[in-house]
Each structure stands twice: as structure tokens, then as C-alpha cells.
Amino acid sequence: MDIKELESLDARYECGETELFDILEKEYSKLVEDNPSDVKYISRYGLLYQRLGNMYLQKAEKIYEDALFKYKCKNDAGYLRIDNQLLSLRNSLGKNKYSIELYKKRILEYPDDTDEYVYLALAYLNADQVQEARKVMEVAGKITFDSRTNPYSIANFYEAYGIVYARIGENEKALNYWDKAVTNQFCMGGWFHRAFMFKELGRLEEAASEWKRIINMLEKYHDPHHLEFPKEELAKIEAEINKKA
Amino acid sequence: MDDMNRLCDSIKDKILDSAPDIWQRLKKSAAKRIVEQLIKELNGVPSNCGKLICEQVNKIPVARKVA
Numbered sequence: 001m002d003i004k005e006l007e008s009l010d011a012r013y014e015c016g017e018t019e020l021f022d023i024l025e026k027e028y029s030k031l032v033e034d035n036p037s038d039v040k041y042i043s044r045y046g047l048l049y050q051r052l053g054n055m056y057l058q059k060a061e062k063i064y065e066d067a068l069f070k071y072k073c074k075n076d077a078g079y080l081r082i083d084n085q086l087l088s089l090r091n092s093l094g095k096n097k098y099s100i101e102l103y104k105k106r107i108l109e110y111p112d113d114t115d116e117y118v119y120l121a122l123a124y125l126n127a128d129q130v131q132e133a134r135k136v137m138e139v140a141g142k143i144t145f146d147s148r149t150n151p152y153s154i155a156n157f158y159e160a161y162g163i164v165y166a167r168i169g170e171n172e173k174a175l176n177y178w179d180k181a182v183t184n185q186f187c188m189g190g191w192f193h194r195a196f197m198f199k200e201l202g203r204l205e206e207a208a209s210e211w212k213r214i215i216n217m218l219e220k221y222h223d224p225h226h227l228e229f230p231k232e233e234l235a236k237i238e239a240e241i242n243k244k245a
Numbered sequence: 246m247d248d249m250n251r252l253c254d255s256i257k258d259k260i261l262d263s264a265p266d267i268w269q270r271l272k273k274s275a276a277k278r279i280v281e282q283l284i285k286e287l288n289g290v291p292s293n294c295g296k297l298i299c300e301q302v303n304k305i306p307v308a309r310k311v312a
Contacts, residue, residue: 111276
């Protein structure tokens, strides 16, 4: 294909004609193969996939936005929020501002709902605005808890507060909050955070002990496939401990 | 002291009878005021370590950004 024609197709693809992907992929892969040291083609070839990835992310964003806040009541079985997925996806797209503005509105509308504060804090963390995240969590802790607060909301709150403290560097506080965040087999993210942090801090015995707790819980309640990763991590840590002994 | 406690309980009961959700409403109203203050404080310049100052809403196609 003539290079001018290729550039024209590329521009159309960039403007949203995704169906051109296969033609462009074929052309660029051949150009890269024929010119392996030409960075210009390598760059265009990589961008082709990068843009495709971005388009898919934007499509997923739209799906989540349409479904946002369509969940059941908090105490109903099957209650599920997709906010975390949307937050993470918007972080990849460099659109944290949207999340922050959204959850600022949500805490104004639902000032007594812990979850909304947690999502706002997580959006700030994604944007590396750690002090803002901390401020949000401090306020949430002061005004939202009472005897009727859903235990999963409390767990999410502790888990997120642990992440805030970890980002600030207050590791012991983070570890304590993560321990409080584990309520049952469906809500055990805190132990994973602890295991990774202990490892990072070189506290290998404690890291191993966290992985053992995780493995015990998974063995009791979950599909054995979930055990693969924790067992691998435990084996690596135990090997390191043995090497040091 | 017992009389005082009884009087307090009686007033509390009367308030709760006339507006059973009074404490929840008071709590929500107080929380709303605190949130409004929080939002004002968050609207300042973002802290330096963050992305918000430079994060642009992703409208520029990747290729043009690179170019």
C-alpha cells in the first residue's frame, strides 16, 4: 500500500473507524517486519494497538456509566456496585477528574453513606492526591458510622483507610486498618494488602503468616483454583526465609 | 437526680413520639454541613504530588499527543 494511503487510513482509524484495524494491522506488521530498525513504523504499529485498547476502555466506561447506581438496596442479597471498576478504568484513561466530581456530588447527596466517601477517597488516590484522600476519610470516620452501618461498608472503609495510610508511609496504621477490614471469606482484601506490605518491609515471617491465613480461608470456602497464587507466594517467601536461616 | 433523669427521659420520649426519625434527620443535617465544608476545602489547589493539575480529560487522540 502507498504510504500516503496508509496515513490516510490511519487518520480515519484515529477518528473512530475501528473497522480499519485489520487492514492497518496487516500493513504495519509487514512494514515492521521489512524494516525492523525503523522506529517510525514500530511507533505507528504500537499506537495502533494502544488506540484499540483505549477504544475498548472507553466502551467499557460507557457500559459502566449506564449501569452506575442501578444496584439493589445495601442489605439485599446480590447487592453489588461497579464503582471500583469504573474508578480503575477512568484512572487508566487519565479521567480521574470525572470520578472526583462525581463522588463529590454523591457525598453531598448522601452525606451519611460511608461508601460514597470511600469512592471519593479512592478517586483521589488514583490521582495521587493523597492528602485530599486522607481528609475525605477523616471526615467519613467522624460522621458516617453508627450501629446501622452495613458491615461491608465498614470493611471497605478500613481497607481504603489502610491504603491511604500506606501511601502516606504510616505503615503500622495501614496494617492495623487492613486487619480490621477482613470480615469473612467474601471480604478479605485486607489480608492480601498485609501480606504484600510485610514482604515489602522485609518482615517475611509475618508475610508468610498472612498467606497462611489467606490459604486457610480460601481452602474452607472457595474454589481450589484461587489457591494457586497464594500458595506460590507463600512458597517464595518460605524459600527466602530458609535462605536467610 | 432521679427526678431530673425521669424528666429528661420524658422530654426525649415526647420528641421521639412527635418525630421518630429526629436523630437521623439531625445527624444527616449536621453531616451535610460538614460535607459542604469539606468540599470547599477540597476545591483548593490540588496538592503538588497529584495528577490533577496536569491531568487533561482524555480528548486528544494518542497519536497527536505523541506528535
